[in-house]
Each structure stands twice: as C-alpha cells, then as structure tokens.
Amino acid sequence: MTAVELRGVTRVYDGGVTALDGVSLRVPRGAFLAVMGQSGSGKSTLLHCASGLDVPTSGSITIAGTEIAGLKESKRALVRREHVGFVFQSYNLVPSLSVEQNITLPLRLAGTSPDRAWLASLVARTGLSGMLGRAPAELSGGQRQRVSIVRALAARPAVVFADEPTGALDSRTAAGILDLFTELVDELGQTIVMVTHDPAAAARAHDTLVMSDGRIGEILSRATAGELAARLGRVWEGAGA
Numbered sequence: 001m002t003a004v005e006l007r008g009v010t011r012v013y014d015g016g017v018t019a020l021d022g023v024s025l026r027v028p029r030g031a032f033l034a035v036m037g038q039s040g041s042g043k044s045t046l047l048h049c050a051s052g053l054d055v056p057t058s059g060s061i062t063i064a065g066t067e068i069a070g071l072k073e074s075k076r077a078l079v080r081r082e083h084v085g086f087v088f089q090s091y092n093l094v095p096s097l098s099v100e101q102n103i104t105l106p107l108r109l110a111g112t113s114p115d116r117a118w119l120a121s122l123v124a125r126t127g128l129s130g131m132l133g134r135a136p137a138e139l140s141g142g143q144r145q146r147v148s149i150v151r152a153l154a155a156r157p158a159v160v161f162a163d164e165p166t167g168a169l170d171s172r173t174a175a176g177i178l179d180l181f182t183e184l185v186d187e188l189g190q191t192i193v194m195v196t197h198d199p200a201a202a203a204r205a206h207d208t209l210v211m212s213d214g215r216i217g218e219i220l221s222r223a224t225a226g227e228l229a230a231r232l233g234r235v236w237e238g239a240g241a
C-alpha cells in the first residue's frame with residue numbers, strides 16, 4: 001500500500017528557480033521518512049507539493065491513490081482534509097480556542113463529526129488528558145506540539161507531513177515528540193514524512209532522503225545522527241554519534 005507517490009515532479013517558481021527537478025519517490029504506508037538537505041535544496045517545496053499545498057509545474061502526485069497534481073485548490077483541499085495531517089514547527093494552534101476545540105477544528109470545518117473514542121485514545125496516548133479545557137498559552141511548547149499532533153491525526157490521515165516539528169523545542173522535549181512519532185508509526189502504522197535540519201531527529205526515522213539542488217541526492221536507511229551529519233557536511237557533537 002502506498003501513502004504518497006511522486007513521479008517526475010518538477011516545480012519551477014515564477015522567476016525561473018527550479019526548486020524540484022524531476023523527483024520520483026514512493027512512500028509506503030507505515031513509513032517514517034525524514035527529509036534533510038542544505039538550505040535551498042528543495043525540502044519545503046517537496047513537502048508542499050507532496051501534501052497538496054502547492055502544485056507542481058509537471059509530474060504526477062498521488063495521495064492515498066488520488067491524483068492531485070491536476071486538481072484545483074478546492075479539490076486538493078478536500079484530499080488534504082481527508083488524507084493529510086500537518087505538524088508545523090510553530091504549532092499553528094488558534095490561541096482563542098481551547099485544546100479540545102483546536103483538536104476538533106479541522107473536523108468541524110470539514111463538517112464531519114469527531115470519532116470520540118479515537119480522539120480520547122490519542123489524548124491519553126499524548127498525555128493531554130486533563131488539559132482539554134486549557135488555552136494553548138497555558139501549555140508548554142512540548143504540550144502544544146502534542147496538541148497539534150493529535151489535531152493532525154484526528155481524521156486518521158494516510159500521511160502526516162511534519163515541517164521541523166522539533167525545531168522550537170529543547171533537546172529533551174524534542175526527544176519526547178520523536179518518541180511519540182515512533183510510537184505512532186510502530187503501534188498505529190501511521191505514515192510520517194518529516195523535514196528536519198537536526199540529524200538526531202532524522203536518525204529516529206526509518207529512512208532519510210537527502211535533497212540536493214532539487215533532486216534526491218541519496219536515501220539513507222537506519223543511519224545514525226553522526227552518519228547523517230557527516231553526509232551533510234556538518235560537525236556533529238551529539239551523544240551516541
């Protein structure tokens with residue numbers, strides 16, 4: 001089963017920059033894929049195209065079997081609602097809504113009624129029980145990111161795209177978020193595609209795709225943080241490198 005597939009995807013921005021250059025990639029269900037690469041190598045563009053937020057200049061993209069490359073924004077929005085979850089570095093929670101309201105907001109916007117048992121199991125798993133009535137401002141960064149993860153999973157998406165999900169967190173809190181991702185992949189079979197600059201975060205994924213000048217430079221399997229840092233030409237001073 002395939003969660004997302006790109007075939008020959010090219011994205012040329014107005015002004016002529018080729019941010020993606022003929023990228024082909026299959027993400028099977030249950031995969032935990034990290035995306036790394038130097039600044040400007042095309043990571044965000046890849047994530048935006050693969051998730052249906054942006055449209056490629058050419059090529060094919062399927063999400064849960066639906067071709068999205070030629071769809072209008074309104075149709076892509078429906079595919080995203082049904083099949084895609086997003087987790088951002090800055091959490092993107094609505095400050096005036098409670099934790100519970102934030103979690104159910106996308107479902108309510110889609111006009112679907114929440115699966116209460118599923119949400120309760122996610123809330124328990126993420127340690128947010130007892131915090132549902134709080135405002136985001138009353139939570140720590142790690143707790144806010146857990147809320148955004150529950151929100152991303154609420155509609156049981158085929159794939160979750162995470163953009164620097166640990167970028168705003170200290171290393172201990174970041175490790176807790178990565179533990180949660182690992183649990184979601186191993187125990188629920190969730191597919192996760194995560195853009196990160198942090199070799200320690202990427203080392204938690206099954207595979208790491210290294211972007212280079214809009215192309216897939218290489219895909220490393222089960223690489224350590226030290227190996228990933230070395231491939232990226234960085235000095236890695238973390239533990240266990």
Ligand SMILES: Nc1ncnc2c1ncn2[C@@H]1O[C@H](COP(=O)(O)OP(=O)(O)OP(=O)(O)O)[C@@H](O)[C@H]1O
Pocket residue numbers: 013014015017018019037038039040041042043044045046
């Ligand atoms: N909206 C845009 N219009 C024009 N060029 C863009 C646009 N967005 C990105 N680019 C260019 O496309 C290339 C790839 O950018 P992208 O943001 O995908 O890289 P990235 O790997 O995510 O970088 P970073 O790690 O700095 O976030 C860069 O050369 C960038 O300048």
